[in-house]
Amino acid sequence: MNQLQHRQTEARLRIMNPDGTPIANQEIQIDQATHTFLFGCGVFDAVALMKTEDEKQKAFLQDRLDKWLGLFNYGTVPFYWGRYEPVEGQTAYEETMAAARWLQAKGVRLKGHPLCWHTVCAPWLMQFDNQEILRRQLERIRRDVTAFKGVIDMWDVINEVVIMPVFDKYDNAVTRICKDLGRIRLVKEVFAAAQESNPEATLLINDFNTSVSYEILLEGLLEAGVPISAIGIQSHQHQGYWGPEKLQDVLERYSRFGLPIHFTENTLISGELMPPHIVDLNDWQVDSWPTTPEGEERQAREVTEMYTMLFTHPLVEAITTWDFHDGSWLKAPSGLVREDSSLKPAYEALQKLIHGTWETHETLKTDAEGWVSFNGFRGGYHLRAGAQEASLMLRGKREEAVVRMGP
DSSP, rough: OOTTGGGGGEEEEEEEEEEEEEEOSSSEEEEOOSSSSSEEEHHHHHHHHOOOOOOHHHHHHHHHHHHHHHSSEEEEEOHHHHHSSBEEEEEEEHHHHHHHHHHHHTEEEEEESSSBOOOOOOGGHHHOOOHHHHHHHHHHHHHHHHHTTOOOOOEEEETTTTTTGGSOOOOOOOHHHHHHHHHHHHHHHHHHHHHHOTTTOOEEEESSSSSSSHHHHHHHHTTTTTTOOEEEEEEETTOOEEEEEEEEHHHHHHTTTOSSSSEEEEEOOOOSOOOTHHHHHHHHOOOOOOHHHHHHHHHHHHHHHHHHHHHHTTEEEEEEEOBBHHHSSSOOSSSSOOTOOOOOOOOOOHOOOOOOOIIIIEEEEEOOSEEEEEESSEEEEEEEEEEEEEEEEEEEEEEEEEEOBBB
């Protein structure tokens, strides 16, 4: 049985010359160029590239982004309010838009993260009462979703709602309004603002809490009519790989909603694991956290198994590796490249899957009427017959098309 049938198209193509005559009994080279599945990663480096004026740093970031582009077709762009607008009215719009347009031109689909979150919240909001905080939060969403429409059309609308009203590490404006309004009303308000600003956008709710609490929240939100496009699941595994049993359990429990599932923030460590007694990962503060050869081999095995399980599941539409390079969040050895941007075994393992096992390349011969048939992974294709070429997109379960080649 083909476990990846849901990722593939049964294609029947009639290959034609520019004058409409069939290209009969000739070899056709069929090469997949893009995936419809979203293989993603955080792409914060693109914003840094647009901002820096240091030529050495530019060259370093460009090299790292070239490696990023060699693997991924989907990127998460930072919109943490406290960093995007640290002073009211002074935003990171210019460098963020420049980065987004640069990535879009290279065929990368983008998601903004996040529009509402109690962490990295704008500190200047604290001077206002709850009614004014809510008004400004909704206005912020309308402003940014509208400004980036057509460039970024996917958003983590709200982040970590399960813990939001009881978050007690420090006082912040978003926890205040979540306590005041309740989870469901706040989520309903922020989703409404995002949807009215871009009705075609893909809108996610995102959480690290995969317990029944998240399920109950989702039930309430869907009963309230919140237009959730996809369920976001974080999988930061600093304390060890979930393993296939937990992964299967999470997939089964969240599949019952019938919505697309995005693994939004995936982290696998290539060094010593964080101690199991740490409850909040942010509490693990270290001077250094080195990668190790043994850890790198383990990370590659875990990446291969996890991505294979997720790609096989019919409701999973996107997988995002959180840190592309080591030393990012919590200084963890969590990247697919090391701090000097050299490739780790996990990068090469993903390369073999995404651009090897899960990519279609065929050399076929047309019949007397110009027809060829093949089963290919969904995405964009480049066809070549001698000096003639054409492009094709495969999206459905079965497709039949006439392809007119050109010089």
